[in-house]
Amino acid sequence: MELRKDYFADVRKDGLHEIGQPRPRLDSPGHVTGKTAYFADRILPGMLHLKMVRSPHHHARIRSIDTSEAEKHPGVVKVLTAKDVPHNVYTILILIQIGPEDETVLADGKVRWKGEAVAAVLAETERAAQEAAAKVKVDYEVLPAVFDMEEALKPGAPLVNEYHGQNYYLYDSGECRKVRFGDVDAGFAEADHILEQTYQSSPIEHAPTETTGCVVAPEGNDRFTCYTNTQAMFFTLDNASIILQMPGSKLHFVGGTVGGGFGGKVDVIVEPIAILAAKLTGRPVSFIYSREEEMQISSPRAAEKVVIKDGVMKDGRIVARKVTGYTDAGAYSRHSPYGAQKGAAHYPGPYTIPNVWIDTYCVYTNRTPSSAMRGFGVTIGDFALEVQMDKLARLIGMDPLEFRFINAYRDGDMKAHRQPTEGAALIECMQEASRAANWPVADKYMAMSSYRKGA
Amino acid sequence: MAIRRGRGVAAINYPTGMNLGGDPTQALVHSTPTGNFMVTLSSVDLGQGMKQIMAQICAETIGVPTDRVIIDTADTDTGPHCMGTFASRGTHRAGNAVIQAAKEARQVMLEVAAEELEVNASDLETDGQGNILVKGAPQKSISIFDVALSAHFKRGRSISGRGMFLIPRSYPEKETGAMKPSTCYAHACTVAEVEVDDETGEVTVLSVKNVFEIGRALNPKMVEQQLVGGSWMGISHALYETTEPYYPNRDHGGTDFNQYLMPGPGDLAETEIIVLERPSADGPFGAKGPGEMCANPQIPAVANAVFDAVGVRIDTLPITPERILRALKAQAAG
Numbered sequence: 001m002e003l004r005k006d007y008f009a010d011v012r013k014d015g016l017h018e019i020g021q022p023r024p025r026l027d028s029p030g031h032v033t034g035k036t037a038y039f040a041d042r043i044l045p046g047m048l049h050l051k052m053v054r055s056p057h058h059h060a061r062i063r064s065i066d067t068s069e070a071e072k073h074p075g076v077v078k079v080l081t082a083k084d085v086p087h088n089v090y091t092i093l094i095l096i097q098i099g100p101e102d103e104t105v106l107a108d109g110k111v112r113w114k115g116e117a118v119a120a121v122l123a124e125t126e127r128a129a130q131e132a133a134a135k136v137k138v139d140y141e142v143l144p145a146v147f148d149m150e151e152a153l154k155p156g157a158p159l160v161n162e163y164h165g166q167n168y169y170l171y172d173s174g175e176c177r178k179v180r181f182g183d184v185d186a187g188f189a190e191a192d193h194i195l196e197q198t199y200q201s202s203p204i205e206h207a208p209t210e211t212t213g214c215v216v217a218p219e220g221n222d223r224f225t226c227y228t229n230t231q232a233m234f235f236t237l238d239n240a241s242i243i244l245q246m247p248g249s250k251l252h253f254v255g256g257t258v259g260g261g262f263g264g265k266v267d268v269i270v271e272p273i274a275i276l277a278a279k280l281t282g283r284p285v286s287f288i289y290s291r292e293e294e295m296q297i298s299s300p301r302a303a304e305k306v307v308i309k310d311g312v313m314k315d316g317r318i319v320a321r322k323v324t325g326y327t328d329a330g331a332y333s334r335h336s337p338y339g340a341q342k343g344a345a346h347y348p349g350p351y352t353i354p355n356v357w358i359d360t361y362c363v364y365t366n367r368t369p370s371s372a373m374r375g376f377g378v379t380i381g382d383f384a385l386e387v388q389m390d391k392l393a394r395l396i397g398m399d400p401l402e403f404r405f406i407n408a409y410r411d412g413d414m415k416a417h418r419q420p421t422e423g424a425a426l427i428e429c430m431q432e433a434s435r436a437a438n439w440p441v442a443d444k445y446m447a448m449s450s451y452r453k454g455a
Numbered sequence: 456m457a458i459r460r461g462r463g464v465a466a467i468n469y470p471t472g473m474n475l476g477g478d479p480t481q482a483l484v485h486s487t488p489t490g491n492f493m494v495t496l497s498s499v500d501l502g503q504g505m506k507q508i509m510a511q512i513c514a515e516t517i518g519v520p521t522d523r524v525i526i527d528t529a530d531t532d533t534g535p536h537c538m539g540t541f542a543s544r545g546t547h548r549a550g551n552a553v554i555q556a557a558k559e560a561r562q563v564m565l566e567v568a569a570e571e572l573e574v575n576a577s578d579l580e581t582d583g584q585g586n587i588l589v590k591g592a593p594q595k596s597i598s599i600f601d602v603a604l605s606a607h608f609k610r611g612r613s614i615s616g617r618g619m620f621l622i623p624r625s626y627p628e629k630e631t632g633a634m635k636p637s638t639c640y641a642h643a644c645t646v647a648e649v650e651v652d653d654e655t656g657e658v659t660v661l662s663v664k665n666v667f668e669i670g671r672a673l674n675p676k677m678v679e680q681q682l683v684g685g686s687w688m689g690i691s692h693a694l695y696e697t698t699e700p701y702y703p704n705r706d707h708g709g710t711d712f713n714q715y716l717m718p719g720p721g722d723l724a725e726t727e728i729i730v731l732e733r734p735s736a737d738g739p740f741g742a743k744g745p746g747e748m749c750a751n752p753q754i755p756a757v758a759n760a761v762f763d764a765v766g767v768r769i770d771t772l773p774i775t776p777e778r779i780l781r782a783l784k785a786q787a788a789g
Contacts, residue, residue, distance in 0.1 A: 001679040001728040003672060008733040012671070012741065017583030018515040019740045022676035025507045026522075027500070058705065096477060096624075114705065147703040172629055179632030201772040202702035204692060205715060232539025233497045233531050256529020261501035266541050292710040300698050328703075341627070342474040345636035350468035358632065367705060368698075372541060374688070375747040378469060379754070383772060386465035386755030390762065400759070404466050418633040425668035425733045429644035430466055432666040432729055437646035439464065450733075 007428050027257075038257055039227040042215045044284035048077055050277055051129035053119040053136040054297070055111035058145035058366040059158065062109055062118070066137040070121060073135055075128030078281055080120040082108035085276060086245035089163070091333050092268050095238055102163035103332040103369070105243060105273055111140070112160055112331035113366055115297045122277050122285065145366035149305060149326045152365050160331055160364040169329070169337040169362035177344040179358035181416040187320025187355030191311025193395055198307045199384035203300035203328075206373055210259025212298055213288030214270050216278040223250050224275050229258045231265040239268040244276055251275070263372035267299050267334055299371030302336055303328040304343075306384035311355075312392050316406040321348040325360040325381065327370070334371035337362045342377030345417055349385040350426045351407040356416035404430060405445040411452045424450035456654035460661075463759025466644040469748030470637030471735070472544040477624025480544075481535035482552035484513060484560045486614035490585070490603035492517055492524045492560070497534030498549045503746065504677045505545050511674060512550050512739055516557035517564070518581025519599055543641070543744025546673065550739030551620035559616025567606045567614065568597050622737075639735035641743040642668040645689075645752035647724070651764040653783055656776030658761060660690050660724035663753055668731040670743030675730070682728045682749045689753025690724060691717050694774050 005014065014020065030036035067079040082088050085105045094101060107118045119136050123129035144158045151157055152167040160167050171177050188194055214228040230236040233253050241248045258265065274287040289298060304327055311320035325343045329336035340362035347358045373379075393403035405427065413421040427450045434441050472478060483495040494513050500506045510524040517524075528534055537549060562576070568587040569576040572595060580590050587602060589595040606612040627634035648661045665686050672678040695716040698708045709715030734741020754772070762768050767782035 001675065001682070001730060003675055003730050003732070005732070007668075007731045012732055012734050016515055016740070017518075018511045018521050019671070019673050021511070021521075021674065023507065023511060023521050023674055025504050025677065026510065026526075027504070027506055031502075147705060149703075173627070173632075174629075177627065177632065178630065180630065181632075197770065199770045202697035203699050204696045205698045205709075207696075207712075207715070207717060230539075231499050231501060231541050232537075233499065233529050233534070234536050235539050237531055251531070253531040254529065256497075256499050258499055258501045261499075261540065263541055265501075266539060291712070295698055295710050295715055296708050303699070303702050338474065342470075342636070344627075344632060345474055345634060346470070350466065350640075350642070365703070367703075375469070375751050377474065378747070379692070379751050380772070382465070382467045382751045383754045383758065384770075386467065386752070387758050387768070387770065389465075390463065390755070390759040391768070401464050404464075408466070409468075416632070417627075417636060418631065419635055423639055423733055423735055425642040425731060426466055426468060426644070428731055428733070429642045429666045429668050432731060433464065433466075433644035433646050433664065436666065436727065436729055437462070437464075437664045439462075439646060 004432060036257060038210060038259060039215055039229050039255060040213060040288060042227045044215065044217055047284040047286050048122045048124065048281060049126040049129045050274060050285055050287040051121050051133045052117045053121065053133045055114055055116040055118055057111060057140055057142050058114045059143040060111050060140040061143060062107060062111065063139040063141055065119060067119060070132040070135040073128060073132035075124040076121060076132045078122045079136065080106065080277060082106040087243050090243050092239050093338060095235065098337060100163050102161055113368055115368060120273055120277060122281060147365050147367060149328050149363040149365060152363055160366055164364060167364045169333065176359040176361045177341045179344050179356060179416050182355035184320045184322050184355045184357040188311040191319050192314045193312050195392060195395055196309040197388055197391065198305065199387065201304050201380045203303050203370060204373065205295050205300050206262040206264030208260030208262060208264055211289040211291060211294040212265055212270055214274050215284065215286045216274045217284045218278050218282055223252055224278055225252045225254060226271050226275055228253060228255045228271055229265055230255055231261045236268045236271050240272045240275055243272040262374045263376060264298055266372045296368060299334055299369050301373035301376055302339060302370035304380040306381060308384055308388045310388060310392055312396060314396055316396065316398050316403050318351060318353050318407050320355040321353045322357040323347040327362050329362050329364050330367040330369035331364060332369040334369050336370055339377040343381050346378045346381055348416055350409050352409045352413040399441065401430060401434060401439055402441045402445055405441065405448060410450050458650050458652050459764040460650050461760045461764025462646060462648040463756045463763055464646050465752040465755035465759065467748060467752045468640045468642050471547045471639045471641065471744035472622060472637055473542045474636050475625045475634060476622030478538040478544060478548060479619065479621040480537040480548040480552045482549060482556045482618040483535055484556040484616045486560065486603045488603055488607045490599040492519065494524060494526050494553055495534050496528040496537060496549060497531060498537040498545060499529050499540040501540055503681055505540060507677065508546055508673055509549060509553050512553045513557045516554050517561050518583055519585050523585065543746040546742050547738050547744050548620050550742060552618035554739055556616040556618030560614050563612055563614045564602055567610055567612050568602045570610060571597050571602065571605055638737050639743050641670065641745050641748045643748055643752045645756040647753060647756035647760045649757060649760040649764055651761055651779065653765050656779035658694055658774065660757060662725040663690065664727040666729045666731065667745060667749060668733055669745040670735045670738050671732050671741035672730050673740060673742050678730060679728060681746060683726055685749030686726050686753055687723055688750040690757060693754040693757040697773055
């Protein structure tokens with residue numbers, strides 16, 4: 001790595017004692033010698049293991065659940081179903097007033113994706129829990145499912161989630177989050193070229209070294225200690241408090257040392273049910289995802305479809321950009337309405353474009369709910385935007401890097417969401433990339449600056 | 456049939472912190488009797504090194520070496536609230552809270568030192584080595600060790616401080632989308648060079664040159680580890696990863712690391728990292744959040760390089776050999 005201190009030296013105070021120093025990490029000796037303690041290192045006396053009974057169907061009505069055979073299985077202590085969960089229908093972002101509650105902790109009457117949790121089996125060993133889970137008899141009436149976002153948005157499509165009432169998230173702005181800036185139609189009318197392209201991604205797994213999980217201990221004083229690898233301690237505690245209808249003062253969360261998150265550990269999935277199980281059995285409970293659960297049950301990065309229509313001039317200026325983004329939330333919201341909205345805030349990318357129209361949709365389908373993942377709302381959008389930039393440059397016969405200089409945002413430029421640009425540094429990054437990659441651009445671009453006089 | 460070479464570029468920006476703000480984090484700082492400093496938080500270290508960075512931020516602010524700071528985090532019985540570690544917010548939000556708490560503690564520390572040295576607190580400075588000196592007269596000094604002992608056992612002062620950082624929440628205007636998503640943005644530009652085998656569709660990423668502008672590299676070694684890891688993840692997203700290879704069809708999803716494709720060490724490109732620092736107005740020592748953005752620009756850069764190499768556009772991720780071969784076949788068919 002090379003630190004190029006010559007850029008922005010006029011606005012930076014160097015020469016501090018500790019900041020800017022490559023100090024060795026205090027925790028790395030523990031990590032590399034295997035001495036660091038993670039939540040799963042808590043092996044508590046009498047600890048039970050929780051395994052989920054999961055839906056084999058993408059969409060089905062549950063006619064009945066029979067747990068009697070499973071309960072008789074050697075080593076089984078208890079089997080939990082929806083009726084055991086105090087506040088079974090929840091949504092995690094209710095804490096920041098983003099509703100409605102749309103997801104069940106344990107399925108109640110219906111399953112909406114293949115893998116959805118239906119019943120929780122608690123047993124003395126993991127093996128007994130797994131074997132007994134296979135003995136829970138669920139009578140399903142299979143329903144038509146929808147997997148394609150376009151199909152889901154058509155009239156008459158199977159309804160994925162009754163708590164929404166339609167297959168998209170309803171924002172206060174309507175069926176999508178909108179950004180309107182300038183006059184996009186006028187921009188297209190004046191453009192020398194118009195290019196409309198569609199980009200698509202598929203769900204992606206976080207693939208952390210340590211799978212999602214927790215260990216819960218009843219403390220004997222009506223309090224429960226939850227050792228967890230959540231990325232957000234109080235967010236998880238407060239959601240657990242709502243789901244369990246238990247005052248937050250009864251809950252004690254311990255964590256903070258995690259074997260990789262990447263956004264995969266901000267859903268509140270394992271903790272509430274494990275705490276409930278500890279409460280109802282009076283025993284410590286361990287609930288840890290298998291690698292298969294981590295890959296196919298825990299939320300992935302959402303698949304996205306991005307349609308970009310640009311109007312560009314022969315001289316390289318983009319004069320209009322219309323973006324329609326679709327985020328595949330799967331069956332439940334989790335963090336996807338937030339992600340789709342973050343996309344609306346991010347488009348049209350780090351470029352100054354006078355006419356912009358953005359619609360971002362959060363769409364429900366019968367698949368594993370997607371949620372947070374490193375850069376969500378932006379990562380796939382950047383793939384689409386930057387491939388589109390390459391196509392536009394080639395369309396007008398311009399060098400792709402020079403084309404970006406022409407459109408790059410600079411201090412003071414008004415963004416589509418009506419905030420003036422501050423602290424821009426895109427131009428300097430491109431100048432340095434031009435040098436480092438031996439990708440020469442015209443001198444006038446190398447002389448540009450993100451600074452603007454008076455800005 | 457041939458191995459064809461191409462290169463592509465991408466440039467991006469990325470907001471620091473939760474979109475639209477409204478994501479608070481608090482910190483508490485106190486001194487032990489012998490002048491070590493305890494930072495109490497509920498922020499989570501995901502392996503990226505959050506604890507280390509908070510220790511350096513506290514140490515710089517108080518004026519002691521980093522090894523005199525202890526981080527006690529993620530116990531909800533003791534640590535004040537933090538929204539969580541996500542959205543590239545940890546260093547920015549928690550760092551600002553730690554600075555505020557450490558400044559308050561430092562002020563008490565200097566007041567106690569001033570009483571011991573019989574000078575005004577405003578005439579004192581720290582040397583970063585654990586001593587408090589009179590400005591312009593460094594021979595007149597006292598160690599922070601002695602100041603802490605005095606505060607505890609003689610003066611009855613608590614060398615402690617509280618810190619809180621909150622960007623007020625912005626609510627998007629319904630019709631226009633006017634809003635304030637973030638207070639600062641990190642930037643990047645990546646150039647990727649690839650080879651594509653037009654017989655097998657296989658892509659080899661030869662090199663990735665990344666320029667990242669991150670506000671301030673608080674610990675350059677740790678910045679490097681995060682940026683290099685992110686760059687690899689970007690390549691992985693571009694060429695390998697998905698839980699649903701035939702999306703929107705749900706079949707054939709990988710369930711372990713044999714089936715779920717990711718690059719191995721031999722698949723990783725020569726990776727170059729160059730860091731620029733334009734300090735943000737509201738970041739701790741100017742830092743922005745590079746955690747998420749560092750994995751983004753490689754994806755389009757690789758996609759553009761594939762086009763440069765073989766002349767077909769793969770607009771669906773991941774860019775698999777199957778997709779490249781199908782596109783080449785369609786191109787040949789005319």
